[in-house]
Amino acid sequence: MTKITPQPGILDIELYQGGASHVAGVANVVKLSSNENPFGPSDAAKDVYRKLAFEMHRYPSSDHTSLRAAIGAVHSVDPDRVICGAGSDEIIAFLCQAYAGPGTQVIHTEHGFAMYRISAMAAGATPVEVPERERVTDVDAILAACTDKTRLVFVANPNNPTGTMVGESELARLARGLPEQAMLVIDGAYAEFVEGYDGGAGLVDANENVVMTRTFSKIYGLGALRIGWGYGPRHVVDVLNRIRGPFNVSQPALAAAEAAVKDVAWTNKCRDDNTRLRAWLAEALAEHGVPSDTSTANFILARFASQDEAEACDGFLKSEGLIVRRVAGYKLPNCLRITVGDEASCRQVAHAVGKFMEQAR
Template identity: 55%
Template sequence: MSTPEPQPGIMAIAPYKGGESKIAGAEKVIKLSSNEGAFGPSPAAVEAMAEAAKSIHRYPDGHSPELRQAIADRYGLAPSRIVLGAGSDEIINLLCQAYVGPGDEVLYSEHGFLMYGISAMAAGATPVKAPETDLKADVQNLLAAVTDKTRLVFVANPNNPTGTYLTEDEMATLRDGLRDDIILVIDGAYAEYVVGTPGYTDGMAMVHDADNVVMTRTFSKMYGLGGARLGWGYMPEDMASVLNRIRGPFNVSVPAQAAGLAAFNDTAFTEMSRAHNDEWLKRTQDALRQLGLFVPQDGVGNFVLVRFTDEATAEAADEHLKSRGIIARRVAGYGLPDCLRITIGKADEMEAVIAALRDFMGANT
């Protein structure tokens, strides 16, 4: 008897593992493992979601018109070029589903976000990684890895888990070096924490007048709505029309749309979050460097990658943090077994992490 067979490539996918959220025996933990916003959701988003729950029996308007219009108005975009998804993961998935298949290659950098490879393989395509230089995407290496099979190139700016980013000039060199039939996807999951940093680009301006550039964004980080699943992409009109044909007709729920709109409009909350992150990103990077740990130069976003002398030390540091109720993220799956990624949390949480690592380093050097 034959058994059902999945599409080729699917069984080769290593399933994505989210950040841990529990420590056996610990009632209260400091969870710094998934780059969730330090302050949770805006109270306005929680209220909007509770209100939306009253009409949860109704299907959503699958075009998310109010939220799309709000995004379009704020950034001066055409709403018809914006596609909303259940997280930006869904936009990444839809791009792969629509534009690649068996025999095609999806290119990204060595320590790039794991979902690029998973979505590529789910569509039957082959993931290809280009080496990084000093934990940063390398434009020349990416261009050198392009073949006649390359269809999609993903660059997270900044990248998770390294925190490094391409400058506007470097991104332009990458785009200019790609054939017109290759789509460049600039993943701005952490852009809210970084926009305005000199030299940084979230890619939006590049999408305005190109036929083959896409920017993705999420509500899971600064907006604190990871559990609601909400993200969006800004892309050429033709590509939006392609994605709208294949996405689920009701892919973004009524509560997610309502919470997203309220979170987006609560600019006092996002300004407070950004100011906090600016301060604690630097304080954490400085403190860890003072302990003799390596932290990538110019790392940005709401997390810090920290490198230990070897894999065993990274594991011991992780265990030590757990013994103090702190959950960081192991990043061996990203090819960084000697590193941990630590999300920027509230001030007392960061003080606890720094103190724990100070004790760890004191005992281990």
Template identity: 40%
Template sequence: MIRAVPHVAAMAPYALADLGGEGTVSLAQNESAFPASPAALVAGRAVLDQMPLYPDPEWPDLRAAVAEVHGLDPDRVLCGAGSMELIGCLIRAFAGPGDQVLGTEFGYAFVASAAAQVQARYVKARERELTVSVDDILAAVTPESRIVFVCNPGNPTGTLIPNSEILRLRAGLPADVLLAVDQAYAEFAYAEFADAGNDPGDTFALVERGDTVVLRTLSKAYGLAGARAGWGYFPPGIAGEVRKLLNPNNISIPSQAMAAAAMRDQAHMRDVVAKTAVIRDRFAADCRALGVEVPQSHTNFVLIRFASAQQAVAADVALRAEKLLMRGMGGYGLGDCLRATICSQAVMDRAMDVLKGVLA
């Protein structure tokens, strides 16, 4: 019998979202409620005749677009098939058997899977009121700690810590511990925090230290989840090691073209973020009016915390009966919660009608 190596055989598969049956509307994947920039779609179609060719492994136009928009050095930008590829390669490059990868209590679950792939130990620091706690992260650091991962804004909580806390975290970590800041939802935080002390973009300055990486994606605010395009800002020494592990043709020609055009259409992105926030905040307020807890979200989703796990299950069953699917949070230790991606106003109204029936 052919067997996997022991540590892979012992791993649980990464938990993918249940997409439901035919006709089901998914509120489970944190996809955009609105289409990508028209300019991005035009750019993608314009290069379809290049499909016999391999994509450029250096992503020149996408790197240039990222650098233009964020005022960064394009040579320090690495691109991946979504930020997931960059996370996986970062852990493979800098952690191994016996090492500790430190995340937070409700941090992005894929980090744990990536750590298991290299036989590193994944440890969760406590969060306070569903929010990252810098003090608890620092208290959890050990001599075996190699990488600290922080999602800001958080997934699945939607909560945010100010940039000053990220700076304090970096200052408190040992110099040989790599800090990775996952900002998959940062564009939604920009809309709500204009002052520099809370600007997610300020964390790019930490990269100059040589011990911090900032990760982004085009799957959320830019509406390109299907294109699988993400990017990160890396110190040169870190980038060189991660680059060895990336698939050299990881982002397709149309995806690179669409991502670069979407990045340059900041007006469209900001419009999507603003419209999403209006629907999100109305839905969150309506949920609170029903007596359930919803933390303030700085993302394109909300976390709904019911009175009990049984009530969350009842809501899930009722939603599925109406061909609506939210994401159960039992895998995060939040069995009393459902996470709802913000969709069109009509879809959110349907979901609200179901919740009213369950909670009446």
């Protein structure tokens, strides 16, 4: 028996299940399982990425000044309090590493994103799951779950995989009510899909205990490059920078993200298309007898009558070359999460769900 063992709790971590991208025996699949932008990134981002093929022998910027300045200008935030990471996943991990640890608790909501739990456990902390109210974040339940051991509270707004969100006043109330040693992390991975929403930046500016995380993987279409960012009070960003590796983000990712964030016209086009197609898809599914909560993100959580029905529909969609996401691991066994694709994919998935429901009922 080996005496080489990991830190306590690490072996209790269940592996993250990503969205599938293949179906055995089907050549041309439509992937609607990872909330990716069906239109891809801005052309400006692709151009700069191509050019950087000739600079691959150079180390990247370690202070990310240029990208932070662009983020600051576009999102109206202080660039000195922005930190960039290899996806927002890395910012979540930094937060847990720096502020949680053995003997402390990290709160996440019932249907919250899996990485909160994984990163908390990786840091040796205890994840605490708090119920939602009908698939919506419940601020009172979170406040009731806080103890003197609570260090971090993760709330995704909009939430994944529910697609629902809560208002700024609710999050402000949560920040105000937290114990003094605890910090609220607002995960704004899907914030850009909500017109006029700042993702929680205003709450960061108004409070010493609020941090926001953001990503380039969703509306900006750069999931492959692994780049995200965080925005927080100066004291927090200073702490996170101490544990950040100097070259945590590659230069092609930094440069493509900068071009992407500056291409506001492309971002707006993607948001508008998503809003229109999301409404169409939700209505089409509802007409086929599959309801969903009003989504504020780039996916829909389709609710079926039972786990059996959801799984059978998933199997049928796969046989038609359509890959959506099962979310039983998020305690939603009777649901399937469907990314809002381009118009053809939306029509295809709605048609296939309709065909399934006709056979099933």
